[in-house]
Amino acid sequence: MHVLPGLQRLSILLIFLLCLVVMLPAKAAIPGAGTLPGQTASTDAPSAGALNDSLSQVISTLENDQQRQALLESLKQLQQANEQRKDADTGSSGLLGALASSISTFDGQDRTGFLARWKLKAIKAGQDLTSRMTLSVGAGRLLSHFLMTISIWFGIGWGLKWLVRVLARYYSWDISLPEEPAFIAVLRYFLRRALPWSIAFGATLGIASLLPASAGITLGMVMAYVSLAGLLFRLICEIIFSLFGYGHRRIAQRLLRQRALGRLFVIGALAALGDAANADEVRQLVGNNLGSFLSEMANLAAVVITGIFIIRFKRPIRHLIQNSPYPQRKQRSNAMVLMYALGRIWHIPATLFVAALFLSVITLSGDARSAFAKAVFTAGLLVVVLIINGVIRRHREQERPRGKRRRYSLYWRRLSRFGYTVLQLISWVIFLEIALQLWGYSLTQARDPQTLWQYVAHSLLSLGTTLLLAWLVWIVLDTAIQQALKSTMKTHRGRHQSTRAQTIAPLIRNVVFVTISVITLIVVLANLGVNVTPLLAGAGVIGLAVGFGAQTLVQDLITGVFILIEDTLAIDDFVDVGGHMGTVEKLSIRTVRLRDLDGIVHSIPFSQIKSIQNYSREFGIALFRIRIPHELKIDDAMKMVQEVADELRQATFGRFYIWSPLEFQGIDSFDNGAAILRAQFRTSPVKQWEVAREFNLRLKRRMENDGINMAMSRMSIQMESGDPVQGAAPLHHSGATSNGPFPGDGPVRGPSHGEDPT
Template sequence: MAALDGILATLRNDADRAAFVTQLEQLRASLAARTQAAPNAAAPATPAEAADPPPEAGLLGAVAAGLTDVGQSVREHVEGGTLRQRFAAAGEQLAGRLGTAWEEGDVLRFLLWAGGGWGLAAALLYGLSALPWLRPRRDAERFHPESRADLWRTAGLEAARRLAPLVPATMVIFGWTAMVPGGWQEARLFLAVATPFLLGALVWRLGYPLFFLLGPLRGWQIARYARRRVLPWLVALAALAAASSNLRDAELRWIIGPDAALLAGLAVDAALVVVSVLFVLRRRRAVRRLLVDSRTEAATGKGGTFRAVGRTVADYWHFLALILVAGHVISRLLGLGQGAFLGRALLSIGMILLVITVTFALSGMLARLTEAMQQGRGSLARQLQGRYLALLRQLLRVLATVAVAVLCLRLWNFDILAWISGGIGFAIFRPIASIAVAVLVGWVIWITLDTAVEHALTPSDSAGRPRDHSTRARTLLPMLRNFAFVVLCALTVIAIMSNLGINVAPLLAGAGVVGLAISFGSQQLVQDVITGLFMLIEDTIAIGDTIDTGDRAGTVESVTIRTVRVRDGDGALHTIPFSQIKALKNRSRGFGVYTVKVVVGYDTDLDRAMKIMNEVGEELQNDPALGPNMLGGLAIWGVDQFTPDGITILGGLRTRALQQWSVGRAFNLRLKQRFDREGIALTPPRPSLVMPARGAWPEPEAGPDSGTEARQPA
């Protein structure tokens, strides 16, 4: 109605009607100039037709097509003279309106009329503030509340003192057009200039008691610092936001001209962006201290969902503020910013806080459930549920971020759902969704395999009973897990590259050729790998086994796909390629046998000696330390051979793997002790030479032919 009344008033007035006709002629001339700038331009294509990339281009091709389309649009605007025409049209509009109004004396009348209202409001605001009973109290008089009720009472009285002078000033501003009537255009300009100052004064006067209430929670020092350093920035932001909102009003744009209002709005928005960025960068820590008290959090170490949300917002509020400022700038440049920055920013912050609160509540519930499932040694299904719940927590945060982005973009007049439904948006969204699905599927498969392997290698089951893992399982399962990880990573990378628009077929073919060349050039390496693979599959060797390869013997410490590492008795570590192992002796499989070899004299009673050997073997079986390592008593195989040293009796002790030497040493010790008590010699006595006494044998004849000389008697 006000706009129609303004048009009717313009048409009734001859001078206003002539100015209006002049503006319409200028608008037509501007449109004609834009049309002549591109006379041979084809019909504009739809966004889907203009920026639809080829199907095989992938994400990189879609992004390149979108950037090309945006760059072409920007270039057309710049080269077509859109900005120059905007400035020229704005200058013509301001010159026409101000020139006509100056010639007719409307400018002077408006300044006198509006100046009276502005001056009266300012006089009331600052005059009443100087009264003793409305003057704000000093910090020393109000910053010492004794109780919570006293705090709220003091804050309320302080707010009343500060807002009382603002009430009559506001009444004067909004009632001036009724007290001193003027035209609707003058009234709209009067309010457009006054409302930013009123909003700034409201924030300034209301900020003091609000910061006063934060004193007991955050400390009086930070509260005073916020009043001095933070509050002026908030006042400037509120005033600039109100001015930016006023310049988008249709009536004000009609009064000062659409192009002039657009350029003025852009200038105010630029100032708003600069002030916002400076405020965020310079007062980041102060605002964080106001949002959450880090000292109390660190001292107590407690906090629920709302405290967690508060800490998160306090830690990352500057990023959120910069994102909102960037969104406002982009929306204004794209022509989407038709709403007020302050209102949309507050709605966005409220929406983000709501989504974050719900997400933190659900995430905390899932975290407690996951912790309960992962306590102790549960079954495989329980451990998988715990890992899946942890993955669900991450997905919940990602989905919450996406939901916040979609809702905020919709709030800032950008319908991303409609954008991704076709054209360049769908071409960008489809490969991103494919990449996300590929990563998610690979992640789920890896979680399942890793949990299954970890559960299989646990030393005890869910009931706490120890498990008897085979060395084959302890060797192969970690290797298979690593192999699966490499395969999943390779497949995921291939899927990502394919969705990015990179042709992976030549890469795979080239990798195959390179692999074939490497296999031909390193036949020894291929032989090591193949031999080791068959050895591991056939369970020939495992970690912890004691092996003998002919030239090296020791305990297996680690096994790879190509080599085995053996630690010998001297502590040296040998790395042996599998292809160098021609024959392998594994002492750790099944059982061990200690060969008993006893040599007795020919005068020994063999039956009695073998009976004693059996008795010693039975004593070993009954021994609490050695008996569990034996799989049976002594098995005497019989008399093996007759040698010059004596009669050899052979037997065997069957023991657990790698225990034959300790059992054999203990058997030898006890057998020696028993034979000594029984008077049985293990070896015959050494032969001795007995010399006869003198005269027992005839003396040899002396003579030259006897080979001896005659001896003289002593």
């Protein structure tokens, strides 16, 4: 996009202006601050005569109106200047604090004076070099001692390196660094490359300490130190690149390992040279002016090469930051969005940092001469922290609960994730403390309200601790809720256990989460200095108003809470609530949603529920009332029903849903002369109706196969005249069935012509 370069330039300008404001000198001179009469700059105790003279002068000043007014104006000016100094002291110096006086000095001088100072410094360095060359020190002796020192270091280093190769070949060690190395591979590679030269440097230093002091030996040790520092810096950067070898980063990683390591060696070596040139031994050897000039030139060259490195490898490093495996890109979490944004703009703060160091070096202002060495050391600490965090992340991904941890797998997973996060935060806090100690500050200092960075640092630490404690409390309570719901439902079946957890767990978790969030917010606001008493009072008034204005809503909430806690309802239960029968599809904190047998969805508030009939708890009862045919004896009927019941229980359907044998409860009643036999099955919940339908179907088929008709009502009619006809029976009406006479039915007329005898 065409807007991006403009945004980048605007971002650089804004950040640079912010640094100018932040890095104002904290110890600026107070304008207009005079001295009191009699006040001297000496720290020695004044004599009695001087003290009497000062007191006399003060008394005379106070007695004179004009002098007293002048003194009052001077005191007001001093107070105003002190206020300005207090405002200046609240600024943050941070990592670039040494640059503040340099920038102000550079702004207050013209270009001619600035170049003149560099010219003067170069002339003095040349004078030191000339004087050292004219001393009665033989060049051959100096060169021989220098070559001897380098040869000792180089020989020991190569010998140890050859020994490591022999051991690796003998034990078949893989001493190369793969693109996706494990921790042991990283450690083995670092020790193979760094340990021989480090041991050689220590041995050479020990040998040099036993020999008489010599300029050649000192220069040789400086050369060895510079080379070792460059090697270590190169190795650390290479290991960091290897930690980003997964995902789609291999091309960028391979490019950096092939082309960038040489520049990184030069940067580390120049930084070490700038630090070594400031050492007392080197300054005594080459002179103060020449040592200072060499240190500043080495730092300046390192800064320039670092800027070139940032511009040259901007794109590969951006790919290392942005690219990630597909599952992480698919989640699109906040961390991924942050890393993607950081990858797009990482070169802006890096370039600004290099520019600040460049200004810090060329201004030649006090502590600014060692600013680059401090910055490089801070960068090295940052690299170490990144490596530690990478190792922690790898270990977290490879960690799996084993053995006894399986019983507490949920606790273990969540607490281990919290522990890894705390370890990473602790590593960053330690890095910040060491970096601040390097620049002359500390997080452990007492918080000074007049110092802005101390106030902000302590506030951030307090907020971070509060958030971590809130997160820990949430993890413990949330896991305890889930474990408690599982432990209380161990005696129930799996479906009921899952539905109960699905029903009540979100409600309790939301209540706990909101409570923890509110308490955390109050604590955070209190730490920020906000008076939370009016907020609490206002929240209480609002809650009281809502309670009076929404009584029905409050009633729904309270009733719903008790219904859910008592486990009266659960998702997938078949219930009869408020005249509506159906399956529970959803339970909220205020309503229950049912879908009836016709597919209609009913949403019923908890306050309207007076009674609940739940058909899904523990078991169901399939109840049968069977009319026994008139021609069938009751014992034969019970035998036939029992056989049908046994056949149903042996079927696949009955094995799953029928939990008890058929239980006969006897003759329930008589209906028009037919006996009503009552029996029942104990079934699984909500399956009683299916069992009853299947039993009725099998019983009907059995009766049809045996030629038995179902009992039904029957009417018998007999015609009578004044004189009874011979052979005729009196007229009688009966409600018995047509399948044979029963006692009390009376005589039955024979069938007429063409009528079915049955």
